[in-house]
Amino acid sequence: MEITEQQYNRNEVEVLRETSIRPLRQWGTKVKIWLAFLILVCGWGLFCFIYQLQHGLGATAMRNYVSWGLYIATFVFFIGISHSGTLVSGILRITKQPWRMPITRSAELMTFVSLLFGGIMPIIDLGRPDRLHHIVLFGRLQSPLIWDVICIGTYFVGSSMFLFLPMIPDMALCRDRLKGTASKFRLWIYEKLSLGWTGTPMQHKRLELTMTIMTIIIIPIAVSVHTVVAYIFAMTLRPGWDSTVFGPYFVAGALYSGSATVILAMAAFRKFYHLEKYITLKHFDLTGRIVLALTLIYAYMNLNEYWIPAYKMAVGEGRLLNDLFSGTYAKVFWILQFGTVLLPIIAMSFPAGRKPLPLIISCIIIVIGAWVKRYIIVVPTLLHPYMPIQEVPWDWAHYFPNWVEWSVTMGCFAGIFLVITLFAKLFPMMAIWEVEEGMKIEETRRLGMEIFKKNESEEAKVATTDGNK
Amino acid sequence: METNNRINVERVEHKTSEKMKKTNFILTAILLICLPFLLVKNPVWAQKKESSLQLSFLKKADQSKNILLTVKARNEAGKFAPAPNASLSIFIKSNEEWLLIKTLISDLGGKASMKLADDLPMDNEKYFSIMAKIENDSRYEDAEEELRVKESRLTLLLDPTDTNRILTATVTQTGNDGEPMPVQEAEVKFYVERLFGKMPVGEEFVVATDAAGKATYALPKNIPSSDTLGNLTIVAVIENNETFGTVESNASAKWGVPLQWEKDPFPRALWEPRAPPAMILFFAIVFGGIWLTYFFVIFQLIKVHSETKIK
Known part of the structure; x- marks a missing residue:
C-alpha cells in the first residue's frame, strides 16, 4: 500500500512525539541508582553546610584575606553557565535559526538550574546566612552586591518564564498522552502547567507573542547579570580586578563556557533519550562553530586582560602577575591558557574536531577550564592585596579549599544533576511542538521548491516551444 | 533428616560464635594496647620546646601595680614565636624566700598579666623582687625570669589657666626615711591619648627630670582633639626604666583644637542612607520596565x- 504525503508527515510527527515522551513513561534501575547517588552526595553536602553553620566560616579554609574562595568562584562559574540558555535559545531564536529547535529545552534548563544553584552559592559563603533578609531591609542601591541580587533575581524569574513558555503545549501533550500510565499527581502537574492548552489559533498567537517578548528581553538581562557579577570584582581596588574590561570579559567567558555546556547537555540527552534522529551531526557542527567563535573572542579578551597590565607591571599588579606567570599559580595559569583555550580553538577549527566525540572532549576541557579560571580570578587577587600581607598566621596568607568547602560545592553540583535528572524524567527534553513546526516549515519549503522547480521547467518548455515556433 | 539439619545448624552456630570470640579477642587486644597511648594526654616522648620568658613591671595611672609576661618558644623553623598555654608560676621575695603568689596560663599571643597587691614586701633598699617560672610544663622547657623594681610615683600636672600649656611631670621615689624623694635624670615621655593608642605630643617628646624630679614640656597649640569640646588626655610615661619599670600618669585639659564635624564628608559613600537620585531613577526605569514586561507576559498566560x- 502506498503511503500518502500527509500520512507520512503524520507518522513522522507520531514518531517524534513518542520518542520524546517515551523516557517519561518508566524510571529504569540505572536512573534510580543515579538518583540515589546524587541524593547521597547532596545529603553529605547539606550535612557539611550544617557543620559550617554550627562552627562558622572558620570551619572552611577561608580567613581574613581570602574571604571569597571556592564558593564564590563556583558562583561565578554557575552564572556563566546560565548564559547557555540565553545564547542558544534566545539569540538563535531571534535570528530564526531552524536547527535550534531540538536543543533549546536543554539549554533553557541549564540556565534555570545553574542560576538556581548559582544564587545559593553566595548564601553559603555568608558567615551569617540567617541575616539574608537584611539585604532587603538594609541593602543600599549604591552597592554592586545589591545590583547583583537585583539582576540575578530578575534573570532567574525571566529564565524560569523563558523555560516555561515553550513547555505549555508539550505539557498539554503529556497530559493527553500519559493518561493511564502516569500517576494522578503527575497528571495533575501536567494539567496545571498546560494552562488548559487546546492549541487554538488565539492561544498560539498569545504564546508566540509572549515568547518573542521574552526572547528580546532575556538577552540584555543575561548580559547585565554577568556584567554586574564582574562589577563586584572590578569596582574594588584590587590588583587583577581593577579593570575596565572586566564586564565584557566576564560576559565573553560566560558565553564560552555556557555554549560548551549546552553541547554537553545536548550530547547527553541525545545519547540517553535516543534523539539521534533529531539532534544530528549538523547540530554538533553548528554549535561547535559557535563555541569556536566564542572561544576566539574569549581568547582575545584574555590577551587584553593580561597583556596590558603585564606590559606596565605596576607594583601591585606586578606581584600578582608574577605569581600567575611564574609563581605559585604558573602551572595552572599556563595550562588554562594553552590547554583550555588554545587547544580547543585548534581542535574545533577543523571539521573533524566538530564531530560529536572530539567536540564533547573539547567542551569538557572548556567547562573544567572555565571553573578553574574563576578560581584563578578570585583567589590569587585576594592573596595579593596592595598592602602586603605581613605578620599573620600561615593559613591566613595561603588558601586551598578544605573538605567542608569541597563537600558543600560537590553537593551543589550533585544538586544540579539531580534537578536536571528529575526534570528530564518528568518533562520532555525537546520542545516537541516547536520541532513539529520546524518539520512543517521544512516540508512547506520542500514542497515550495518542488513547485518552483516544476514551474521553472514548464516555463522552460514553453520558452523552447515558442522558440521553435 | 531433621536431626542432620539440626546438627548442621548447630555447627554453623558454633563456627559463628568461634569467629565472634576471635574477633572480640583481637579487638580487646588492640584496645588494651592502644589504651595507654589514648589515656596519656601529653605523651612523654613529645619533645619539649626551648622557651624564653620576658617579665616587666607596669604602674598604671590609677596607681595599680602590674606585671606583664611574654612567653616565647622555639618553633619548627628554629625561631622564637609566641607560646600559648604555657603554665607560669609567679613568686615574690619576702624575707629572702620566694613565695608562690599565683599561677597563670599564657594566652594565644604568649602573653599573661596580673595585678600585684598594693603592699608588697620590700628589701632594705626599698626594692621588691618578682620571679616568673615555667616549671614542669609538658610542652615547654623550664625557664625563669627575675625582676627587681623600686616603686616610684609619677604625677602629671596641667594648669588649665596656663596659656603656655606647660605639662609638668614629677617623679619621686620613697627614701630610706619613708619620705618622697625626687628622682633625677629619669626620662619622661609625653603622649596624647588616641583611640587606638598613644601618639607623641611632638618631635622632642622625651624630657629628663631635673634635680627637683620635674620634667616640663610646652604643649603645641595645634593638636586636634577627638571631640568638639577640645578635650585632650595627656599621658606621661617612664618607659622600661631599669630601676622603676614602666610608670604611667595622665591628666586631661581642654587644650586641643575642637573637632569640626563635616556635615557631608563623603557624599558618594557606600554607607550614605540614599543612593544618588540618578541611580535610583536608572534602576527604577530599567528594572521597572523589565518587571512590567514580566507582568504583561503573565497576563497573557x-x-x-x-x-x-x-x-
Whole structure:
C-alpha cells in the first residue's frame, strides 16, 4: 500500500512525539541508582553546610584575606553557565535559526538550574546566612552586591518564564498522552502547567507573542547579570580586578563556557533519550562553530586582560602577575591558557574536531577550564592585596579549599544533576511542538521548491516551444 | 533428616560464635594496647620546646601595680614565636624566700598579666623582687625570669589657666626615711591619648627630670582633639626604666583644637542612607520596565488559560 504525503508527515510527527515522551513513561534501575547517588552526595553536602553553620566560616579554609574562595568562584562559574540558555535559545531564536529547535529545552534548563544553584552559592559563603533578609531591609542601591541580587533575581524569574513558555503545549501533550500510565499527581502537574492548552489559533498567537517578548528581553538581562557579577570584582581596588574590561570579559567567558555546556547537555540527552534522529551531526557542527567563535573572542579578551597590565607591571599588579606567570599559580595559569583555550580553538577549527566525540572532549576541557579560571580570578587577587600581607598566621596568607568547602560545592553540583535528572524524567527534553513546526516549515519549503522547480521547467518548455515556433 | 539439619545448624552456630570470640579477642587486644597511648594526654616522648620568658613591671595611672609576661618558644623553623598555654608560676621575695603568689596560663599571643597587691614586701633598699617560672610544663622547657623594681610615683600636672600649656611631670621615689624623694635624670615621655593608642605630643617628646624630679614640656597649640569640646588626655610615661619599670600618669585639659564635624564628608559613600537620585531613577526605569514586561507576559498566560474556559 502506498503511503500518502500527509500520512507520512503524520507518522513522522507520531514518531517524534513518542520518542520524546517515551523516557517519561518508566524510571529504569540505572536512573534510580543515579538518583540515589546524587541524593547521597547532596545529603553529605547539606550535612557539611550544617557543620559550617554550627562552627562558622572558620570551619572552611577561608580567613581574613581570602574571604571569597571556592564558593564564590563556583558562583561565578554557575552564572556563566546560565548564559547557555540565553545564547542558544534566545539569540538563535531571534535570528530564526531552524536547527535550534531540538536543543533549546536543554539549554533553557541549564540556565534555570545553574542560576538556581548559582544564587545559593553566595548564601553559603555568608558567615551569617540567617541575616539574608537584611539585604532587603538594609541593602543600599549604591552597592554592586545589591545590583547583583537585583539582576540575578530578575534573570532567574525571566529564565524560569523563558523555560516555561515553550513547555505549555508539550505539557498539554503529556497530559493527553500519559493518561493511564502516569500517576494522578503527575497528571495533575501536567494539567496545571498546560494552562488548559487546546492549541487554538488565539492561544498560539498569545504564546508566540509572549515568547518573542521574552526572547528580546532575556538577552540584555543575561548580559547585565554577568556584567554586574564582574562589577563586584572590578569596582574594588584590587590588583587583577581593577579593570575596565572586566564586564565584557566576564560576559565573553560566560558565553564560552555556557555554549560548551549546552553541547554537553545536548550530547547527553541525545545519547540517553535516543534523539539521534533529531539532534544530528549538523547540530554538533553548528554549535561547535559557535563555541569556536566564542572561544576566539574569549581568547582575545584574555590577551587584553593580561597583556596590558603585564606590559606596565605596576607594583601591585606586578606581584600578582608574577605569581600567575611564574609563581605559585604558573602551572595552572599556563595550562588554562594553552590547554583550555588554545587547544580547543585548534581542535574545533577543523571539521573533524566538530564531530560529536572530539567536540564533547573539547567542551569538557572548556567547562573544567572555565571553573578553574574563576578560581584563578578570585583567589590569587585576594592573596595579593596592595598592602602586603605581613605578620599573620600561615593559613591566613595561603588558601586551598578544605573538605567542608569541597563537600558543600560537590553537593551543589550533585544538586544540579539531580534537578536536571528529575526534570528530564518528568518533562520532555525537546520542545516537541516547536520541532513539529520546524518539520512543517521544512516540508512547506520542500514542497515550495518542488513547485518552483516544476514551474521553472514548464516555463522552460514553453520558452523552447515558442522558440521553435 | 531433621536431626542432620539440626546438627548442621548447630555447627554453623558454633563456627559463628568461634569467629565472634576471635574477633572480640583481637579487638580487646588492640584496645588494651592502644589504651595507654589514648589515656596519656601529653605523651612523654613529645619533645619539649626551648622557651624564653620576658617579665616587666607596669604602674598604671590609677596607681595599680602590674606585671606583664611574654612567653616565647622555639618553633619548627628554629625561631622564637609566641607560646600559648604555657603554665607560669609567679613568686615574690619576702624575707629572702620566694613565695608562690599565683599561677597563670599564657594566652594565644604568649602573653599573661596580673595585678600585684598594693603592699608588697620590700628589701632594705626599698626594692621588691618578682620571679616568673615555667616549671614542669609538658610542652615547654623550664625557664625563669627575675625582676627587681623600686616603686616610684609619677604625677602629671596641667594648669588649665596656663596659656603656655606647660605639662609638668614629677617623679619621686620613697627614701630610706619613708619620705618622697625626687628622682633625677629619669626620662619622661609625653603622649596624647588616641583611640587606638598613644601618639607623641611632638618631635622632642622625651624630657629628663631635673634635680627637683620635674620634667616640663610646652604643649603645641595645634593638636586636634577627638571631640568638639577640645578635650585632650595627656599621658606621661617612664618607659622600661631599669630601676622603676614602666610608670604611667595622665591628666586631661581642654587644650586641643575642637573637632569640626563635616556635615557631608563623603557624599558618594557606600554607607550614605540614599543612593544618588540618578541611580535610583536608572534602576527604577530599567528594572521597572523589565518587571512590567514580566507582568504583561503573565497576563497573557492568564488569557491563554481563560480562553480554554470560555471554550
